[in-house]
Amino acid sequence: MSGQAAVLASGLKLATELVKVSAADLSGEALAWAVGEIEGVVLYLDGPRAYLTDWRVYYRRGGQVSYRIERYNPQENWTLGGPLADRHCKVFGHNKHVGANGEWRTFAYKDGPMLMRLAGGDSILVALCRAIVLLHRGETVLVPKELVSHG
Template sequence: MTDLIEVKTADLTGHALGWAVAKVERLEVFLAGPQYNVPWRVFWKKRGEVLVRDVLYNPHEKWELGGPLIDKHYPTFSFSDGLIRAEVIVASGEPFSAIGPDYLVAACRAIVAAKLGDTVQVPKELVHAN
């Protein structure tokens, strides 16, 4: 595996954000190196009844992956200065909010903040891979 670096949750974008969400969800993920002008990406070992397959894990941009996270963590949304704010309230009643350019990014950042805190460790390759 690669070296991890600390990043502010509010600054997470792209596959670095996907990696952090995967850690919250305790998914088995791995990195795929750059090829054919495609940057580093995060893949998930999705386990079914019989098969295991590698799936691109990008809940920050794909509703079929991010939508179930919204159903699970129940963020509320508001708008401010052209950005979307998502707020997740944890069991203790403490709210965690994050801002993003769209619903999925805002929700993913808020979920990561609620579960992992204001900073997270992500593979260094993902930080500038977007």
């Protein structure tokens, strides 16, 4: 059984129908999906069933023989989001004048030619992930329809 077939046999599924979403409004699992697509990660969906009340994004981590299926959530997990900051982030900071309690802001950048995009969020990781999506995909992005209503 191939690696992808084994993953799918475990109950996870590939996305089938994609819908357009504003990159600035992305959050939760939809934001994770958009970032994973940009990073070239093969992503899978799971839920809602048993203890999962919402859809979640997963990826296969490891080699061909030994691997694990784990959540892909760079918007809330520094283990996944930290390396993204190293690769894409120019500067970040907290803007206390935006919103009731302020907002984190992050610039993402790429070379050749030099391009930068600024995005905000309620955490550094959310702001970083949104900036990466804006930089690499523009103002709108395609995400699985299952993730749109579940943040």
